[in-house]
Amino acid sequence: xxxxxxxxxxxxxxxxxxxxxxxxxxxxxxxxxxxxxxxxxxxxxxxxxxxxxxxxxxxxxxxxxxxxxxxxxxxxxxxxxxxxxxxxxxxxxxxxxxxxxxxxxxxxxxxxxxxxxxxxxxxxxxxxxxxxxxxxxxxxxxxxxxxxxxxxxxxxxxxxxxxxxxxxxxxxxxxxxxxxxxxxxxxxxxxxxxxxxxxxxxxxxxxxxxxxxxxxxxxxxxxxxxxxxxxxxxxxxxxxxxxxxxxxxx
Amino acid sequence: xxxxxxxxxxxxxxxxxxxxxxxxxxxxxxxxxxxxxxxxxxxxxxxxxxxxxxxxxxxxxxxxxxxxxxxxxxxxxxxxxxxxxxxxxxxxxxxxxxxxxxxxxxxxxxxxxxxxxxxxxxxxxxxxxxxxxxxxxxxxxxxxxxxxxxxxxxxxxxxxxxxxxxxxxxxxxxxxxxxxxxxxxxxxxxxxxxxxxxxxxxxxxxxxxxxxxxxxxxxxxxxxxxxxxxxxxxxxxxxxxxxxxxxxxxxxxxxxxxxxxxxxxxxxxxxxxxxxxxxxxxxxxxxxxxxxxxxxxxxxxxxxxxxxxxxxxxxxxxxxxxxxxxxxxxxxxxxxxxxxxxx
Numbered sequence: 001x002x003x004x005x006x007x008x009x010x011x012x013x014x015x016x017x018x019x020x021x022x023x024x025x026x027x028x029x030x031x032x033x034x035x036x037x038x039x040x041x042x043x044x045x046x047x048x049x050x051x052x053x054x055x056x057x058x059x060x061x062x063x064x065x066x067x068x069x070x071x072x073x074x075x076x077x078x079x080x081x082x083x084x085x086x087x088x089x090x091x092x093x094x095x096x097x098x099x100x101x102x103x104x105x106x107x108x109x110x111x112x113x114x115x116x117x118x119x120x121x122x123x124x125x126x127x128x129x130x131x132x133x134x135x136x137x138x139x140x141x142x143x144x145x146x147x148x149x150x151x152x153x154x155x156x157x158x159x160x161x162x163x164x165x166x167x168x169x170x171x172x173x174x175x176x177x178x179x180x181x182x183x184x185x186x187x188x189x190x191x192x193x194x195x196x197x198x199x200x201x202x203x204x205x206x207x208x209x210x211x212x213x214x215x216x217x218x219x220x221x222x223x224x225x226x227x228x229x230x231x232x233x234x235x236x237x238x239x240x241x242x243x244x245x246x247x248x249x250x
Numbered sequence: 251x252x253x254x255x256x257x258x259x260x261x262x263x264x265x266x267x268x269x270x271x272x273x274x275x276x277x278x279x280x281x282x283x284x285x286x287x288x289x290x291x292x293x294x295x296x297x298x299x300x301x302x303x304x305x306x307x308x309x310x311x312x313x314x315x316x317x318x319x320x321x322x323x324x325x326x327x328x329x330x331x332x333x334x335x336x337x338x339x340x341x342x343x344x345x346x347x348x349x350x351x352x353x354x355x356x357x358x359x360x361x362x363x364x365x366x367x368x369x370x371x372x373x374x375x376x377x378x379x380x381x382x383x384x385x386x387x388x389x390x391x392x393x394x395x396x397x398x399x400x401x402x403x404x405x406x407x408x409x410x411x412x413x414x415x416x417x418x419x420x421x422x423x424x425x426x427x428x429x430x431x432x433x434x435x436x437x438x439x440x441x442x443x444x445x446x447x448x449x450x451x452x453x454x455x456x457x458x459x460x461x462x463x464x465x466x467x468x469x470x471x472x473x474x475x476x477x478x479x480x481x482x483x484x485x486x487x488x489x490x491x492x493x494x495x496x497x498x499x500x501x502x503x504x505x506x507x508x509x510x511x512x513x514x515x516x517x518x519x520x521x522x523x524x525x526x527x528x529x530x531x532x533x534x535x536x537x538x539x540x541x542x543x544x545x546x547x548x549x550x551x552x553x554x555x556x557x558x559x560x561x562x563x564x565x566x567x568x569x570x571x572x573x574x575x576x577x578x579x580x581x582x583x584x585x586x587x588x589x590x591x592x593x
């Protein structure tokens with residue numbers, strides 16, 4: 001099995017506070033891998049390290065075997081590593097059409113075009129239409145993102161990430177804060193992600209994790225506690241202890 | 251297929267010329283014939299409009315604040331002045347472009363200092379660069395003429411055909427054409443994928459890089475382009491007034507620029523143009539009423555404007571045109587709307 005995304009001995013500390021400890025993680029190609037852990041386990045830091053927002057103090061990050069530890073954020077995206085955001089980080093003033101259009105343009109290397117107007121490149125239009133259609137956003141494509149219902153915004157969040165054509169996709173709590181009535185669309189969209197895309201899901205919601213993931217890593221205090229298939233992880237006494245709120249003495 | 255063409259037409263719609271825009275430019279041109287005795291002030295407005303357009307490109311689209319935009323205006327002004335004074339390039343149009351390019355080079359070099367950091371850092375860095383240049387211009391008075399400015403600039407006819415006249419008629423049409431051409435270019439730029447990526451960066455730089463936008467490179471590019479625009483505005487100043495003195499670098503010039511753009515509204519290109527007209531007219535009005543304290547009234551207008559909110563003013567201004575439009579076409583007039591006021 002090929003490894004799509006790997007970290008080796010990743011370390012990160014803020015001042016005296018160590019938030020990531022010797023984290024070694026392997027995500028297999030095409031996997032549905034979930035990274036779970038209680039609040040404050042350092043999940044968000046791991047995402048920021050993987051995407052390049054933060055630089056690790058030690059260790060390596062490899063994407064499909066290539067060292068990307070020192071690449072800037074946008075270069076990692078162009079190499080095929082994208083993410084969604086937990087809290088809304090969409091462009092409030094842009095429409096879904098513009099948001100997805102931009103992502104597609106950038107991926108096709110057309111983002112720097114300053115002479116051509118938006119909407120005049122067929123290959124971009126095709127792909128934008130297809131992406132918006134797949135995520136049920138065609139009917140609202142001309143509305144300002146800030147005015148969209150929350151569920152639609154979450155869908156747009158995933159649509160934008162998919163528009164960058166990732167080979168590895170980091171999903172950061174895709175269903176967080178979505179009302180029950182709109183939840184179904186999100187879960188369906190997540191389930192319908194192309195199989196060749198490797199997905200690392202960072203999630204709080206155990207129902208979603210166990211229905212989606214084929215492999216689970218449990219992060220506690222910045223270090224890996226347990227890793228394995230869902231049923232094994234569910235039975236693990238250490239994991240039970242953590243999720244029942246008891247102190248862990250490893 | 252239909253969805254793709256739908257996407258295409260909606261994407262292009264933003265860039266389509268609206269009737270109000272065409273009306274705006276016809277009005278601008280007709281001013282030349284309506285007020286033949288006011289060429290000098292109208293040229294002044296055009297220069298300021300171009301200068302403000304430059305600030306709108308970086309502030310309104312990319313979100314880069316600047317309190318030192320006069321640096322580029324000044325460099326353009328002195329470049330045009332020196333080129334003409336020493337007879338290096340006599341033809342004004344070529345000299346104009348060269349002066350713009352000189353400012354552009356400076357913009358590129360200083361962009362690396364400006365793009366790092368947050369708003370406050372940017373304000374200080376831009377302000378510092380402008381002050382630095384002003385001091386340098388004063389120090390090297392053998393080149394710049396120091397506090398006296400460049401003396402004895404004589405402009406040759408434009409393209410060897412149109413001589414500058416004392417009423418400023420040639421200068422006015424020259425400035426209007428330059429403004430219009432550069433406006434077309436700016437319009438093209440902001441409606442391109444590049445322009446869209448700037449708006450994305452302004453909205454959320456972190457997110458922009460997360461979808462593959464090279465944020466720094468884009469900011470450097472637009473800052474450099476804006477410096478070119480400001481340099482052209484400065485060069486127009488020198489060419490139409492045959493003057494270049496230290497006050498082209500003055501802090502007041504940069505600060506006024508910010509006022510003009512705030513009055514007109516950011517992020518829809520016309521803000522700089524409308525702001526320039528309103529600002530100069532207010533200045534004229536208040537200066538005739540109270541020559542000494544006109545700034546007081548400008549300040550008051552600004553405060554009132556911010557309190558009332560531009561959105562409401564926009565509605566009041568559009569009340570007339572909308573009424574006419576509804577009577578004639580049975581629908582509301584579609585106007586360009588500042589980004590900040592978009593519904």
